[in-house]
Amino acid sequence: MNEIGDLNRSTSDRTLTLAARLLKRLHLDGPLLVGLLLVCGLGSVVLYSAGGQSLDLIVRQATRLALAMVGMLVIAQVPPNFLRMWAPWLFVAGTALLVVVLVGGDVGKGAQRWLDLRLFRFQPSELMKLGVPMMAAWFLHRRRLPPKLSELLVLAVIIFAPTLLIAKQPDLGTALLISSSGVFVVLLAGLQLRYIFLLGGLAMGGLPLLWHFMHDYQRQRVLTFLNPETDPLGAGYHIIQSKIAIGSGGVFGQGWLNGSQAQLEFLPESSTDFIFAVLGEEFGLMGQLLLILMYMFLVARGLYIASHGQDTFSRLLAGSIALTFFVYFFVNMGMVTGLLPVVGVPLPLVSYGGTSMVTLMAGFGILMSIQSHRKLLPQ
């Protein structure tokens, strides 16, 4: 009895260790990988319903996902030291491309974000989603922490120069994500409380300035957010319909493919920015909580990896990536539920679309690289 039990246990142990060894070989992080696959799986189910039950759409999304995963795998092989050495170059190249886009980029849907590279179109702002935190972490790597005031000024340029270029395109959602990724690096580096309060105060004072820089449609979005009922057929339509979709889902939802808001096309952009409302309508509160849990698991794992990072650069970068991922889904969920203004941030890994997926997966690749390239130290 005992022997058989032992035997059984050791075979299952062996398969486990085999999987673990394979993951280690590939520099992949098991928990992160499982979490990512779960989110993408749930995402595809919702997307199938939101996209009018088009298999085509799912196939295209899956193809992009697979490509992004390959990208993640490649980046996971690169040791953090290499990433650090390349950080300034990535940043400089990305900033230069942003300028190029602003001067001569392709105008898509009235905004200048794209660079046409013949083979594919490319958004330099995506590059900066990683470029800015990497640059900030690189800058702080050898310096004594917490950063001094003069260093903070340099960091402000590193973070806000690209942010302004992107906000000018105009792409407020991405500008928000990029500036927060940079700010997270500085906060995690141990920025003193007095500076935090000072900067917070400055930011409040800067709001009118931001208003001045906004395009009409962006101002309209903010106004509509404050009072959606004023414009029920125009800009407020999105928020009203999205709230109806979520609210009518109740606790358990109306069932897959049965959400009338999404299926009858009352909900605009149901397969892209507003896909969280489809989840709420068809799977209810439970479905949404499930997705939030999965996301929080990814964030938690990211923060765990960050706190075990072995040098300043790794720690700061990993922490920033994990927290920015949080901002990413929180802002989307906030805007879909009417908590935040509509700024055009997709639901990460779930919304239909390819460009942001590659960057997200690259970010997770960096986390995996940081986790898997740790030198063994006595615990």
Add this chain to the structure above:
Amino acid sequence: MIENITLKDHWREQRTFVARIFVGVVVSILLIGVLVARLVNLQVTNYEHFSALSKGNRVRIEPLPATRGLIYDRNGQIIAQNMPAYQLELTREGVPNLDETLARLVAMELVKEADLGRLTRLIRSRRKFEPVTLMYQMNDEEVARFAVMRQEFPGVDVRARLIRQYPYGGMSSHVVGYVGSMNEADLKRSDPAAYAGTSYSGKLGIERAQEKLLLGQVGYQQNLVNAQGRTLQTIPQQPPLAGEDLISTLDISLQQTAYDALGEHRGAVVAIDPRNGDVLVLASTPAFDPNKFARGLSLSEYNALQNDPGKPLFNRALRGQYPPGSTVKPLIALAGLQQLKESPLRKNFCPGYFTLPNSTHQYRDWKKEGHGQMDMKDAIAESCDVYFYALALELGIDQIHDFLVRFGLGTVTGIDIPGEKPGLIPSREWKKGAFERRQDQSWYPGETVIAGIGQGYMLTTPLQLAQATAAIAAKGKRFRPRLVVGVRDSASGEISELAPEELPPVQLSDPAYWRVIGEAMEEVNHGPRGTGRASAAGATYRYAGKSGTAQVFSVAQDEEYEVEDVPEHLRHHALFVAYAPAENPEIALAVIVEHGGGGSAAAAPVARKVLDAYMLSHRQ
């Protein structure tokens, strides 16, 4: 003090970092708490409210496309209109078995077998309740064939739609343009709300240039739908506003005359009213049938047009850049009068060739034995080259350039349809910038000599030549050429006319110079030795003109054109410019017949036919 200079305290940093991460976790959880509270508020507390709203959400807003504005010619003939067409449409959600349904439609010859794959992909990529058009234009017989079997095809239906139709077909395709399906680039350019319910936009000519006016304003209706999304009742909301009807300056039957006169030749005719810049004729041959574009062109049809050696899609009147040849001589003569105070009566001897001082190179006259003693009027009437070689050399290239530019040559005329080419009037300045190598950058006297007869680097479009001729006819008054003269309100029928736009006129120090040139150009047609006298024989009115023959060396008139493919003996372009009547002119025109041979032989008869049609039957 000492340790806080450079030492990095890793342990302290790590501790701070973990503390900060902890703060981050706490803040994140608080934020998620707010979010979840919001969700509970929406989905539990207010569930009844939103559920009721959702159930009541049974009204779908559907766009109603506006009827596109019509285009009339100056005499009220319709040149672009909307015709009802029966289209076969399929809606996926109503079809029990898509492949089998399509197969049966193929068997009934309503869908082509070759299109099956493309259609299947198209249908699957659309939402299940969006109709997909299988056939764009069904004839009566096809409609009948389907109608009999209709109950066998749930989800497939025949619907009447409006499609654009051009009663005059190809002859005005280059100027009126056409509408076609919007591609990705068109969609990006335009406001999606304005194009809701339409999939067509103007692609060329007036249809493109006046898209905003023609399009109209999209309307909306509310459809009451059941839980499956099927329409139960329609509530009209805001009716669409039809696009504006446009009155064009074209005289469509004169256009027809010009088109027919060009016949099988490749060429162009542009006729302008010198009194206001109205473009009466803008023809380019060969042409294409715009109706095919309106009902959807297959790829093979499009490729056939694209690869046709005659380049039917190429608008020669606007985009063809040709050396003006001798048609530039009246302008050179005017430049001589104005800039050099040259006496028109001074005679020059023409031995049949011209040489530069200290050079033996002979610039030939087209008449080998020479014209003998020539004054200015003779030189224009007989198109003596030697006279103009000498005059050009005396003027110098920069004076020639400055003078020709005042007539609008070398720049776009600003006509109100897109795609115009600027042509080229060379100068020293231009040559410096145009060539890579230093030795190519300096200007040679020989190049000035041939510029005197409109050869060398000089390039003009037929539209520019017509505009310049109109300026001569109007004694220096110039207008921006225009194709749209007014807008007719589709509701009230009221016509609002646009005022012609005057351009800076050409002012000469002595207005009598205009008469000298005018008389000389009359001699071309009515003088005993005029180059145009053969085509002018029997005319019941007097008209002024000038022939031209453009030799094309390796200079292609446009980048798409393969001159090398054309046999040597076909390389002369025939040109003719004219205006009529000689006193108080009402029409000025330019004709080009590609590879037609001499201007007086090939282009002058075309000009005469158009002028006859205008003078004898169209004149109001």
